[in-house]
Amino acid sequence: MGCDRNCGLIAGAVIGAVLAVFGGILMPVGDMLIENTIKKQVVLEEGTIAYQNWVKTGTEVYRQFWIFDVQNPQEVVVNSSRIKVKQRESEYIFSI
Known part of the structure; x- marks a missing residue:
């Protein structure tokens, strides 16, 4: 056929x-x-996969934070000057 x-x-x-x-x-x-x-x-x-991955990652997770302080906020707002910043603390590293 x-x-x-x-x-x-x-x-x-x-x-x-x-x-x-x-x-x-x-x-x-x-x-x-x-x-x-x-x-x-x-x-x-x-019960979700995201929760399981968040609780136990299987590897070390490092986070770094740098904190800066704006030294001239009024000049920036009023005159649109360049921002002057100063680093406040040293970096923080957290191991989870």
């Missing part, structure tokens, strides 16, 4: 149309499902 050229073209057109409709439906639905999954998992609540 064979299919001539017209039969193949019609079958290809039907399959293409079905796939186009299927893709048109799945694109917004897939985006919605992905967005909902991300919204559920990024919350820091017990």
Whole structure:
């Protein structure tokens, strides 16, 4: 049982149309499902992957902070002068 050229073209057109409709439906639905999954998992609540990663990272995490004090705030606001800053404390490194 064979299919001539017209039969193949019609079958290809039907399959293409079905796939186009299927893709048109799945694109917004897939985006919605992905967005909902991300919204559920990024919350820091017990039972979420984000919480598990936040509690135990598996590696050392270092954070560094530098604190600066603006020496001339009024001149900056009034005259649009260049900001003069002074570093207050030395850097802090926290290991979690």
